[in-house]
Amino acid sequence: MAKQEKAMPRHVAIIMDGNGRWAAKRMLPRKMGHKAGAEALERIIEAARQLGLEHLTVYAFSTENWKRSVEEVGAIMDLLRLYLKNYLQKFAKDNVRMHVIGDISRLDADIQEQIRNIEEMSKGKDGMTVHIALNYGGRDELRRGVTALARQVQDGVLEPEEITEDIISQSLDTAGVPDPELMIRTSGEERISNFLLWQLAYSEFYFTDKLWPDFTEEDLKDAIDQYCGRERRFGGR
Ligand code: FPP
Numbered sequence: 001m002a003k004q005e006k007a008m009p010r011h012v013a014i015i016m017d018g019n020g021r022w023a024a025k026r027m028l029p030r031k032m033g034h035k036a037g038a039e040a041l042e043r044i045i046e047a048a049r050q051l052g053l054e055h056l057t058v059y060a061f062s063t064e065n066w067k068r069s070v071e072e073v074g075a076i077m078d079l080l081r082l083y084l085k086n087y088l089q090k091f092a093k094d095n096v097r098m099h100v101i102g103d104i105s106r107l108d109a110d111i112q113e114q115i116r117n118i119e120e121m122s123k124g125k126d127g128m129t130v131h132i133a134l135n136y137g138g139r140d141e142l143r144r145g146v147t148a149l150a151r152q153v154q155d156g157v158l159e160p161e162e163i164t165e166d167i168i169s170q171s172l173d174t175a176g177v178p179d180p181e182l183m184i185r186t187s188g189e190e191r192i193s194n195f196l197l198w199q200l201a202y203s204e205f206y207f208t209d210k211l212w213p214d215f216t217e218e219d220l221k222d223a224i225d226q227y228c229g230r231e232r233r234f235g236g237r
Pocket residue numbers: 016017018019020021022034035037038041059060061062065076079080083132212
């Protein structure tokens with residue numbers, strides 16, 4: 001009897017890991033790995049859109065990433081500037097909405113402004129939404145959510161007993177977004193590293209040894225097929 005297949009996921013989350021190792025293998029500076037990673041992201045966004053995903057969340061910069069060298073952080077921020085600028089040209093036209101999760105108040109003022117502009121102008125899009133995690137940490141997101149709820153209790157607009165799981169979900173950066181059914185991490189690491197701690201409670205995980213810049217559209221399809229319980233017969237097996 002055929003195995004029960006699951007429906008396409010609505011939301012896929014990705015930890016894009018391995019840019020540094022990709023560069024090291026080629027004796028290139030780390031920033032070249034991030035550049036290749038940004039190109040891979042562009043390809044994967046397009047593939048996800050064509051597959052009909054509703055939400056794609058990618059971990060671009062964690063609250064821990066500030067510990068990297070000033071040069072590397074600067075290179076990632078410059079890539080981000082370029083990325084946001086390109087969005088205006090490409091994804092906007094493709095009806096892709098962009099939304100940032102994380103505490104952007106620590107980012108440079110020009111990047112914050114770029115993010116606000118893009119979120120504003122992409123609000124009307126009803127295609128796929130790409131959520132970019134920037135200065136994001138799952139614990140920090142929960143801390144900010146808890147603070148906001150505590151303030152509502154203090155102001156007398158919320159009773160402590162009224163705090164349901166749903167209210168907590170709605171206090172997070174992903175309010176209104178369905179939890180990811182599938183989380184992908186590249187580069188052979190098998191940890192969640194403070195990514196979407198609350199939202200990944202029931203997600204399936206897909207780990208691959210591929211380094212992020214080498215991750216292809218086929219790999220995304222493979223991850224989704226595995227999630228759905230579909231058999232893929234590469235090489236006629
Ligand atoms: C992990 O690789 C990747 C990052 C910390 C940054 C992710 C950034 C991108 C994919 C490109 C930039 C995209 C945007 C939108 C800014 P790593 O450096 O931890 O790799 P390693 O573990 O091999 O050192």
